[in-house]
Amino acid sequence: MGATAVVAVVLLLLAPLVSPRLRQRGLFLGALLALLIALVVQSAPRVMGDGGEYLAMALNFARGAAPSLSPDDLRQASEVMPADASRRLVLPEYVGGDGRQDLPHFWLYSLIAAPFVRVATTLGGSPLLGFATINVLLLLCAASVLRKRVSAATALFVAAGPILWWVDKAHTEVFTFSLLTIAVVLLRTAPWWSAVALGAAATQNPPLGIAMLIVVAYALASVGWTDRRVWLGAAGGAAIASLHPLYYVVRLNRWSALNEGVDQHWPSLREFLTVPFDPNLGMFVHDPFLTAAIVITIAVVVLDARSPLRRVLHGGRGVLALIAMLFLFSFTQTTNVNSGGTPGPSRYGVWLLPLAIPVLEAAPAAAVWLRVLAAASVVWCTVEFAPRHAELYLTPTPFASTLWRDLPDVDNPLAEVFAERVSRIEPSPAPPIATAGCEKILLMGSGDTAPWPSQCGTAEIPPVCRSAGALCYANRSGSSYDFTRAPTSPAWIAGVMRAKEGAVVRKETPIAAYVLPPDQPPPPAIWLADGWSYPEHLPGPTPLERTMAWRWMADRARIAVMAGTRSTVRLRIVARAHERTRGLKVSMGETEVARIQVSAIRDEYDTGAFTLEPGTTYLTFDNVDGSAPAGGSDLRRLGIAIFHLELVTDAK
Numbered sequence: 001m002g003a004t005a006v007v008a009v010v011l012l013l014l015a016p017l018v019s020p021r022l023r024q025r026g027l028f029l030g031a032l033l034a035l036l037i038a039l040v041v042q043s044a045p046r047v048m049g050d051g052g053e054y055l056a057m058a059l060n061f062a063r064g065a066a067p068s069l070s071p072d073d074l075r076q077a078s079e080v081m082p083a084d085a086s087r088r089l090v091l092p093e094y095v096g097g098d099g100r101q102d103l104p105h106f107w108l109y110s111l112i113a114a115p116f117v118r119v120a121t122t123l124g125g126s127p128l129l130g131f132a133t134i135n136v137l138l139l140l141c142a143a144s145v146l147r148k149r150v151s152a153a154t155a156l157f158v159a160a161g162p163i164l165w166w167v168d169k170a171h172t173e174v175f176t177f178s179l180l181t182i183a184v185v186l187l188r189t190a191p192w193w194s195a196v197a198l199g200a201a202a203t204q205n206p207p208l209g210i211a212m213l214i215v216v217a218y219a220l221a222s223v224g225w226t227d228r229r230v231w232l233g234a235a236g237g238a239a240i241a242s243l244h245p246l247y248y249v250v251r252l253n254r255w256s257a258l259n260e261g262v263d264q265h266w267p268s269l270r271e272f273l274t275v276p277f278d279p280n281l282g283m284f285v286h287d288p289f290l291t292a293a294i295v296i297t298i299a300v301v302v303l304d305a306r307s308p309l310r311r312v313l314h315g316g317r318g319v320l321a322l323i324a325m326l327f328l329f330s331f332t333q334t335t336n337v338n339s340g341g342t343p344g345p346s347r348y349g350v351w352l353l354p355l356a357i358p359v360l361e362a363a364p365a366a367a368v369w370l371r372v373l374a375a376a377s378v379v380w381c382t383v384e385f386a387p388r389h390a391e392l393y394l395t396p397t398p399f400a401s402t403l404w405r406d407l408p409d410v411d412n413p414l415a416e417v418f419a420e421r422v423s424r425i426e427p428s429p430a431p432p433i434a435t436a437g438c439e440k441i442l443l444m445g446s447g448d449t450a451p452w453p454s455q456c457g458t459a460e461i462p463p464v465c466r467s468a469g470a471l472c473y474a475n476r477s478g479s480s481y482d483f484t485r486a487p488t489s490p491a492w493i494a495g496v497m498r499a500k501e502g503a504v505v506r507k508e509t510p511i512a513a514y515v516l517p518p519d520q521p522p523p524p525a526i527w528l529a530d531g532w533s534y535p536e537h538l539p540g541p542t543p544l545e546r547t548m549a550w551r552w553m554a555d556r557a558r559i560a561v562m563a564g565t566r567s568t569v570r571l572r573i574v575a576r577a578h579e580r581t582r583g584l585k586v587s588m589g590e591t592e593v594a595r596i597q598v599s600a601i602r603d604e605y606d607t608g609a610f611t612l613e614p615g616t617t618y619l620t621f622d623n624v625d626g627s628a629p630a631g632g633s634d635l636r637r638l639g640i641a642i643f644h645l646e647l648v649t650d651a652k
Helices: 001-017 021-042 049-062 071-078 081-086 108-122 127-151 151-160 160-166 172-185 189-204 207-222 228-239 243-252 269-277 288-303 309-331 347-351 354-361 370-386 397-404 415-423 490-500
Strands: 442-443 472-476 481-485 524-528 549-553 556-563 569-579 581-589 591-598 603-612 613-625 628-631 634-638 638-650
Touching: 001 524, 021 127, 021 151, 049 108, 049 127, 081 397, 108 127, 108 603, 127 151, 127 172, 127 549, 151 288, 151 370, 160 172, 160 370, 172 189, 172 207, 172 347, 172 354, 189 228, 189 347, 207 228, 207 309, 228 243, 269 309, 269 347, 269 569, 288 354, 309 347, 309 354, 415 472, 415 490, 481 591, 524 638, 569 581, 591 603
Parallel strands: none
Antiparallel strands: 442 472, 472 481, 524 556, 549 638, 556 613, 569 603, 569 638, 581 591, 581 613, 628 634
C-alpha cells in the first residue's frame, strides 16, 4: 500500500470523529477519493473479460457514432486494446441487417463513460482512464448517499470494501454496485428512486429488472397506491430497463444477447451457496470482517430481549432478503460459474454487499465492536482488493487448498470450480483430476468403471460413481477413500461429456485471427475439397473483415490434407450449426475419426489424435442431423458453417 493510500485510509477511519456531520461527510468523501486515486495510480490500466466490449462502444460514442461497430470501428478498437480482447468483438451471430457488429453487453454504461473516454484520449492518455474516472465518480456518488443516511461503520464496510478492485476496470461492476447501494439506502424513505436506480442497473444485468418490480410492489404496499411518486418512479425505472430488450429486438430480433450465457436449470443447494460461501468463490469468505460484523449483529438482535426479532425485517429488510434470494438464484444460471474477475471470489458477489446495509444498521448505535471491525475491514480490503492485483480464478485459494489437503471431505465444491482450479486450465480436462497429493480426486463414471489417476494408487470405486456421466469426489480418509457425489451445473457436465466423446470445446475462440483455407493446396496443406458453398464474410474491404470468412456445407462435404511423412495429428475446427445443434461425423475412408456436437453458436472443437499417411488424404464431413433450408431468397440448404481448419501435430 502506497503512502497516499495509507493517509487516505487513516482519514477514512478518523472521519467519524469530526463534527459537525456535514464536515464529517466531506472528510469521508475526500478521504475515499484520495484512496481511490491512489489505488488507480498504483495499478496499470488493462482490459479484462468483457471490458473490450464496453471500451469499443465507448470509443464509438466518443466519436459520435452508434454503439454497433463497423469494420473500421473494429479496426480502430483493435489498435487500442489487446489482441485477444479485440478478437472477442467479432461475433457473426450478432451482426445486424446493416452489416454492423452488435455486442452481447448493453451500451448504457459505455454511453455514460464516453465523455470521460473522449477527454482521456484527447489528452493523449489511455481510454481506460476515462472508465476509471467514471467509476470513481459513481462510487463517490453512492458513498455520498450512503454516508448521509447510515452510520460511519456501515459506510466503511460498503464503500471501501471489495468493490475497490473494480475501480480502474472498463467493466460494469462499479456501475451496478453503486446503483444497488443507492437503491438499498433509499428503499425505506424514497422507494421510487430505488426503482429508477434498479431500472438503470437492469440495462446491464436483466435480473435486476425483477428486483425493480419487487421494489415497486413494496413501495405500493408501504406508501400507497395514490402516491404519484411511486408511479413516476416505476414508469421511469421500467422505461430505462426496457432500453435493453427494445434495442436488441430492433437490431437483432431477439430480446437479449446475453441469453447464450444462461444455463437454465433448477439449482442445488451447493450452487445457491457458492457465490456467498464457497472457499474459492465466496464473497463472505474473502471479506471476513464484514462477515463477522453481520453474524455478530444478527446474534445481538436475536438475543436482545428488548429488541424483538421483527426488528430485523423492519424498513424493507424482508424485501431485500427476497432480492438476495433472487440474486443467488440468478447466479446459479450462468454457464461459467468459475468466472474470472476479482482476485479470488466470484464477481457476482459484489451484488450482495449492498444488501448487508440494513443488517449492519440494526446493530446498536454505540457498538464499539462494529467500528473496530469496520476499521479492520478497510485496511484488509485496501490490501487484498487493490486494483493492481491479478485475477486468480485458475488457482485454489490457500483456504481451499488447506481444506482439500487436510480435510478433503469438508468441502465438496461444484465440479467446475475444483476441476479448473486444480488443473489450472479453463475449460479443464475431463476427470479424473486430483490434488497434488491425491487427497481429493474428482472422478467421472464411464459405465463400467470410473477412470482413476495412475499416480494415486488404487481404490474400490462404488457403483454409484461408475455409472456413465456420474461425478464423484474421492476423499482420502486414512489409508482409503470415502466417495460422495460431486455437485455440478448442467452446462459444465455437458461440456465434459462432449469432451469424453472426443470433441474438446474451447470458448471465446478469437475468430478474427483465423484465415479460411484456400481452394487449392500449397503443400504441405489442408484445403476444402468438394461439397462446400461459396465463401461468405462480413461486408467491407478491410483486411480485418476478410479474416471473418466461412463456408457452409449441407449434408456432406470433404476436405483434403497433404502430408509429407506419416504423421499423428489433431484437426482443430471452428464451426457453427444452422439454427440448432447438429452432429458432425469426421471420417477417413471407413474409419470414424471423431463425432462432434456442433452448437448454433460459433465454437472451437478438437477431433482428437489420428494418423495421416504420406500423400493426400480426404476426410469426409457428414452432417448426421441433416440440413435445413436457408430461408428467404437463399435457396441453399445449410447444415454446418466452417470458419477455420487447422492440423495440429499431436504432442503425445
